[in-house]
Amino acid sequence: MDKIIREIVEADKQARQRVKQKQKERLDIKNKILLQKENIQEKYQNEMRATLDKKRVELETAFQEECKKEDEKYNEALHNLDVKYQAGKEQWMHEIMDRCLKNDHHSNCE
Helix, strand or coil: CHHHHHHHHHHHHHHHHHHHHHHHHHHHHHHHHHHHHHHHHHHHHHHHHHHHHHHHHHHHHHHHHHHHHHHHHHHHHHHHHHHHHHHHHHHHHHHHHHHHHHHHHHHHHC
């Protein structure tokens, strides 16, 4: 009878050790999965940041180029306007003076 009890106790002890080992393995696997999850998240976050940074640089470069083109168009239009003004200012001043004098002369005559 003692032999049977010892065998049962030994079998129970071994079963508890196997359960404890399986629980430890399960916990180890769970920790590995969590670590891999964190590594994967960090990897994709870094890749996404790099992609966003690259796109931001591309957009900023394109924006600067468009600003430069618009500035050039503005400066060209301003230059053309100035050229027209310089070319016609004397004539326009004479026309304005003539019209003012004609209007003033007609006003005084009445």
